[in-house]
Amino acid sequence: DAGVIQSPRHEVTEMGQEVTLRCKPISGHNSLFWYRQTMMRGLELLIYFNNNVPIDDSGMPEDRFSAKMPNASFSTLKIQPSEPRDSAVYFCASSFAGVSGNTIYFGEGSWLTVV
Amino acid sequence: KQEVTQIPAALSVPEGENLVLNCSFTDSAIYNLQWFRQDPGKGLTSLLLIQSSQREQTSGRLNASLDKSSGRSTLYIAASQPGDSATYLCAVRQGSSASKIIFGSGTRLSIRP
Numbered sequence: 386d387a388g389v390i391q392s393p394r395h396e397v398t399e400m401g402q403e404v405t406l407r408c409k410p411i412s413g414h415n416s417l418f419w420y421r422q423t424m425m426r427g428l429e430l431l432i433y434f435n436n437n438v439p440i441d442d443s444g445m446p447e448d449r450f451s452a453k454m455p456n457a458s459f460s461t462l463k464i465q466p467s468e469p470r471d472s473a474v475y476f477c478a479s480s481f482a483g484v485s486g487n488t489i490y491f492g493e494g495s496w497l498t499v500v
Numbered sequence: 501k502q503e504v505t506q507i508p509a510a511l512s513v514p515e516g517e518n519l520v521l522n523c524s525f526t527d528s529a530i531y532n533l534q535w536f537r538q539d540p541g542k543g544l545t546s547l548l549l550i551q552s553s554q555r556e557q558t559s560g561r562l563n564a565s566l567d568k569s570s571g572r573s574t575l576y577i578a579a580s581q582p583g584d585s586a587t588y589l590c591a592v593r594q595g596s597s598a599s600k601i602i603f604g605s606g607t608r609l610s611i612r613p
Contacts, residue, residue, distance in 0.1 A: 416598060418600070418601065420603075427603065427604075427605040427606065428589065428603040428605075428606075430600055430601065430602065430603075433600050433601075435598045440598070440600070441600055476543060476544070478544075482596075482597040482598035487532070487593075487597045488534065488546050488549050489534065489546065489591070489593075489601055490546065491536075491543040491544040491545075492543055493542065493543045494542075494543050
């Protein structure tokens, strides 16, 4: 399997623009997580889905952030409008819930810079 | 609310030494605990996963232990090498296999040749 695939890998955008980050989880996995990592705050869970349904979005910082998972093989994280403080690395991760183990696998991240 | 803490934030040791990284968590009702490695500019790579019913897991020079009642886990690295230099993060999954995963802030490890 190719692992968790994220795009874009790097994005630089101007304040106020819309940003859409994309994620393809590992085939067969039924849990998907979006994390944000910064030097100051470390790795923060933004939202996670089970079977395409959002379970906990309490980590989404504000209404400018939204996430969708229209099917088992695709998810998006959207920021609109973007602000400089949104600059961070955004990770998508997936796992299979329901069996012992259920290791979580991470993508390589989307490096976002808002100027 | 679960909180995961890793101390120290940074550690530097000479090559060849054995070392221990620490992780503590406030809520003992965990499903499992996982240790990750992160290299600069990269994603996270899973090293070891310990189920709540287990006491330890081993992989090569790595050994992870779990004491759920005291809310602690350790990652033991034997005969450290410069290639072990990275940030090590622990993460706990709450309650069930479908629950969220909370990360510690990591320990940045540097192995001096």
